[in-house]
Amino acid sequence: MKDSSMKRIIFLFLASLSLVNTSFAEDNKPHHWTYGEVKEWGEVPEFETCKLGKEQSPINIIKKDVKKSDLPAIETNYESSKAEIVNNGHTIQINLAAGGSAQLRNDEYKLVQFHFHTPSEEKINGKNYPMVAHLVHKNADGHLAVIALLIKEGKENAALKNVFANLPAEEGKSDLANEINVTDLLPASLKYYGFNGSLTTPPCSEGVAWHVVEKPIELSKAQISAFKKIFKSNARPVQPLNGRVIEESN
Ligand SMILES: [Zn+2]
Numbered sequence: 001m002k003d004s005s006m007k008r009i010i011f012l013f014l015a016s017l018s019l020v021n022t023s024f025a026e027d028n029k030p031h032h033w034t035y036g037e038v039k040e041w042g043e044v045p046e047f048e049t050c051k052l053g054k055e056q057s058p059i060n061i062i063k064k065d066v067k068k069s070d071l072p073a074i075e076t077n078y079e080s081s082k083a084e085i086v087n088n089g090h091t092i093q094i095n096l097a098a099g100g101s102a103q104l105r106n107d108e109y110k111l112v113q114f115h116f117h118t119p120s121e122e123k124i125n126g127k128n129y130p131m132v133a134h135l136v137h138k139n140a141d142g143h144l145a146v147i148a149l150l151i152k153e154g155k156e157n158a159a160l161k162n163v164f165a166n167l168p169a170e171e172g173k174s175d176l177a178n179e180i181n182v183t184d185l186l187p188a189s190l191k192y193y194g195f196n197g198s199l200t201t202p203p204c205s206e207g208v209a210w211h212v213v214e215k216p217i218e219l220s221k222a223q224i225s226a227f228k229k230i231f232k233s234n235a236r237p238v239q240p241l242n243g244r245v246i247e248e249s250n
Pocket residue numbers: 115116117134200
């Protein structure tokens with residue numbers, strides 16, 4: 001038997017064991033998953049959208065196929081907020097107590113948290129950036145919208161100085177000493193690529209409105225290295241478009 005099929009069988013066996021476990025669990029704890037098993041996410045029943053979904057994220061954005069459109073501009077009303085910094089085993093996430101809101105696709109969305117991936121999950125013309133920040137928003141109906149800020153190596157990012165100086169190496173959370181205003185992270189232009197997609201982590205739920213901002217922001221080499229020391233790679237591979245058209249805002 002090939003090593004890879006053996007691994008698959010072991011994985012399915014372990015997955016079925018953990019299923020049995022959860023049926024008795026009362027805390028409704030989500031399944032454990034890893035980036036090492038990214039191709040098997042969809043084999044776990046409650047993650048099947050990862051395999052069966054037709055509008056999955058992330059994607060490769062091919063500029064010549066992007067359609068110019070009149071997608072509404074992103075308007076942000078972010079506010080300074082207390083924050084906690086969490087290492088959840090998959091990324092570093094900054095939870096905002098009251099981060100303000102953004103007007104996205106003519107609807108108001110509250111900014112809930114932001115987190116990072118390395119390399120960037122989104123590709124532009126087949127290329128990754130060293131990192132990406134995902135700003136996760138939720139509207140009154142519980143729908144999600146994400147603004148992706150691509151990150152290139154450059155100047156030290158002053159707005160994230162405290163975050164990157166205090167990245168928790170182990171799973172757990174702590175309060176950030178300073179308040180944070182996500183406005184300070186944004187590039188000068190918020191022109192974006194818009195499309196429908198999904199969460200890029202299990203359960204890969206769809207119906208997420210994506211906004212990939214064209215102009216990247218910067219982190220210093222030291223800041224990028226500090227993240228990579230904790231998460232060497234935490235990016236889902238790009239997914240098929242399945243006929244989706246990527247639009248570009250004005
Ligand atoms: Zn993300």
